[in-house]
Amino acid sequence: MAGIAKKKKVQRNFNVVLILFAFLFFTVLIQQFFQLQNQPKKVTSVETIISDDVAKYTPVLRQELEKVNLEEYTVVLAAIMQQESRGKGGDPMQASESAGLAPNTISDPQQSIRQGVKHFQNTLSYGTKKKVDFPTIIQAYNMGIGYIDFVAQNGGKHSEDVAKQFSSIQVDKNPAVYNCGGDQNNFRYPFCYGDFSYTSKVTRNIESLTASNPELPGLLVDL
Secondary structure (H helix, E strand, O other): HOOOOHHHHHHHHHHHHHHHHHHHHHHHHHHHHHHHHOOOOOOOOOOOOOHHHHHHHHHHHHHHHHHHOOHHHHHHHHHHHHHHHOOOOOOOOOOHHHHHHOOOOOOOOOHHHHHHHHHHHHHHHHHHHHOOOOHHHHHHHHOOHHHHHHHHHHOOOOOHHHHHHHHHHHHHOOOOOOOOOOHHHHHHHOOOOOOHHHHHHHHHHHHHHHHHOOOOOOOOOOO
């Protein structure tokens, strides 16, 4: 009988410990729950960096793109304009050279937009023909059609390393021109032909535009 009583006492003690443990466990859980509820919530957002001038020209870009059935690239062209000029000056698309002219020869923003759309259309068409990825097409707006050929011969996908290789080749052809103005502190140096980081910058602009202007046509390609 004494043995049975002892076992019952041990069992009771065990049950008491188990109940206390469960109580403490749930108390801690409840405290953590309320602590989380009372913590200030972090709000994440994409910083809006698009200038008012680019926003002003965006409807014009869309109208010009609609003429060639490419209105889904409105956000891309606006992002390119942001990178090229922030919408400033008479050649906001920096399209003079694509027309065979000296830089900033175009002084009419409407003409700049028309030429910029034409340059992008040609780049997109050629890039599609050569089966390169879309980031290559964006980079080619900055580096020219020749970049598409180079990427097509080197795997078909853009990267900053590939852009640097292409830039280096062009620098070697004309080092007196493509020398970053002799400024070795320039982030591009020694890859002074074009901007090897151009696609990355335009992509960030696209993200900002998309976040702040949901009414713009959606981009149907992968970046």
